[in-house]
Amino acid sequence: SAVISQKPSRDICQRGTSLTIQCQVDSQVTMMFWYRQQPGQSLTLIATANQGSEATYESGFVIDKFPISRPNLTFSTLTVSNMSPEDSSIYLCSVDEQLTGELFFGEGSRLTVL
Amino acid sequence: DAKTTQPPSMDCAEGRAANLPCNHSTISGNEYVYWYRQIHSQGPQYIIHGLKNNETNEMASLIITEDRKSSTLILPHATLRDTAVYYCIVRPSNQAGTALIFGKGTTLSVSS
Numbered sequence: 001s002a003v004i005s006q007k008p009s010r011d012i013c014q015r016g017t018s019l020t021i022q023c024q025v026d027s028q029v030t031m032m033f034w035y036r037q038q039p040g041q042s043l044t045l046i047a048t049a050n051q052g053s054e055a056t057y058e059s060g061f062v063i064d065k066f067p068i069s070r071p072n073l074t075f076s077t078l079t080v081s082n083m084s085p086e087d088s089s090i091y092l093c094s095v096d097e098q099l100t101g102e103l104f105f106g107e108g109s110r111l112t113v114l
Numbered sequence: 115d116a117k118t119t120q121p122p123s124m125d126c127a128e129g130r131a132a133n134l135p136c137n138h139s140t141i142s143g144n145e146y147v148y149w150y151r152q153i154h155s156q157g158p159q160y161i162i163h164g165l166k167n168n169e170t171n172e173m174a175s176l177i178i179t180e181d182r183k184s185s186t187l188i189l190p191h192a193t194l195r196d197t198a199v200y201y202c203i204v205r206p207s208n209q210a211g212t213a214l215i216f217g218k219g220t221t222l223s224v225s226s
Contacts, residue, residue, distance in 0.1 A: 004157075031211045035216075042216045042217060045215060048213055092158075094157075096212075102163075105157030105158045106157050
């Protein structure tokens with residue numbers, strides 16, 4: 001099974017600033033997925049990141065607010081731009097296991113925006 | 115929108131079987147049923163998945179009705195550590211490249 005490391009695990013940020021979350025996988029994967037989990041809520045898919053191409057965003061999420069990089073098959077970043085308190089959430093990275101199709105999740109990055 | 119319906123919460127006594135139902139009446143022929151759980155403050159954890167046959171692994175059993183419109187996740191001997199939110203998810207394929215779309219899930223509380 002894939003092992004996923006996310007950084008930072010948590011952070012407290014000021015309104016109007018931006019923060020980049022890193023996701024590192026211990027094996028090469030084609031697709032990486034970014035999710036948001038607002039307090040007390042379920043997970044919502046933000047975007048799908050395929051290496052070598054632009055990320056595909058879900059309805060309600062835009063590239064200017066959540067730019068994503070995917071420079072290689074083991075790494076991706078999600079930036080939360082111009083943050084407001086409404087962006088306070090847990091952001092999770094997920095990857096596919098190629099053979100079984102199982103999705104594995106990182107432990108998440110908990111952001112608090114003041 | 116999620117394609118599944120689950121009860122918002124369930125209780126179970128430690129040591130007893132926990133049976134978590136899921137309704138997916140609009141499931142298509144090529145769609146799989148996946149179960150994940152999320153223990154507080156952790157990332158979701160894969161439990162089991164199936165297409166039409168019942169499945170069992172070291173964690174749980176998955177019972178899918180013959181018409182595939184509903185399923186039940188069974189934790190045979192629930193422990194306190196099984197307290198979590200359980201998500202039933204219908205996924206178009208079991209192949210890599212397809213994201214999971216989460217519903218609200220069932221909060222299972224296991225008590226001694």
